[in-house]
Amino acid sequence: MKGTMKMNKQTLNLLKNFSDINMSIEIKAGNTLRTVSVQKNILAEAKVDETFSTDFAIYEVNRFLSAVSLFENPDFVFGEKTVRIGDDKKHLNYVYCDPSMIVTPPEKNITVPDPEVRFRLSQQNLSQILKAGNVLGTPEISVESDGQEMVMRALDVNNDSSDTYKLVLNETSDKRFRFVFKIENFKMIPNDYDVEISSKGISRFSYQDKLQYWVATESSSTYGG
Numbered sequence: 001m002k003g004t005m006k007m008n009k010q011t012l013n014l015l016k017n018f019s020d021i022n023m024s025i026e027i028k029a030g031n032t033l034r035t036v037s038v039q040k041n042i043l044a045e046a047k048v049d050e051t052f053s054t055d056f057a058i059y060e061v062n063r064f065l066s067a068v069s070l071f072e073n074p075d076f077v078f079g080e081k082t083v084r085i086g087d088d089k090k091h092l093n094y095v096y097c098d099p100s101m102i103v104t105p106p107e108k109n110i111t112v113p114d115p116e117v118r119f120r121l122s123q124q125n126l127s128q129i130l131k132a133g134n135v136l137g138t139p140e141i142s143v144e145s146d147g148q149e150m151v152m153r154a155l156d157v158n159n160d161s162s163d164t165y166k167l168v169l170n171e172t173s174d175k176r177f178r179f180v181f182k183i184e185n186f187k188m189i190p191n192d193y194d195v196e197i198s199s200k201g202i203s204r205f206s207y208q209d210k211l212q213y214w215v216a217t218e219s220s221s222t223y224g225g
Contacts, residue, residue, distance in 0.1 A: 112204045
């Protein structure tokens with residue numbers, strides 16, 4: 001059938017991940033997925049193997065993925081108002097939503113102005129700090145330097161007496177800083193990331209040229225001094 005395509009597991013997993021950032025998504029023609037949180041403090045972009053032939057919007061991504069899971073290896077036929085999922089013997093027509101109903105990303109990606117901090121965050125360290133934060137119930141994650149070693153912490157910046165987890169990074173910096181993130185904004189798929197952080201309030205986590213997340217830092221962040 002004309003316009004028929006498959007979606008691989010990796011792309012479906014990316015849609016699942018992006019649904020944690022925003023329950024809705026607008027997909028543009030091409031091979032790039034982008035989403036932004038309703039609060040506009042997380043932006044994500046991924047390159048995928050598929051090339052979408054048309055623009056369309058899904059209001060509830062998890063519901064869409066559940067519909068896809070009804071089939072083992074379905075074909076997707078993207079029409080003007082619906083996508084047909086399945087094959088000739090069994091299929092369903094999933095209706096798009098109006099893009100004006102959902103929060104969509106800006107046309108251009110965010111630039112990270114003059115990032116003062118750059119480091120490699122391994123998949124192991126990312127998973128470890130998130131696990132520690134979830135175990136302790138801490139609301140924030142920080143990236144810090146005392147002018148020598150760099151560390152990450154799972155902590156509560158508003159409670160000095162709360163439990164804190166410290167992870168020493170294999171990085172050094174001659175600058176003093178503490179960049180604070182809400183743990184709920186760390187939505188990254190586990191990978192090794194190149195991280196850039198700017199004191200202007202924004203950071204970027206990039207995996208090769210395939211996957212990027214821009215995450216806002218919190219107002220309690222400090223740099224220098």
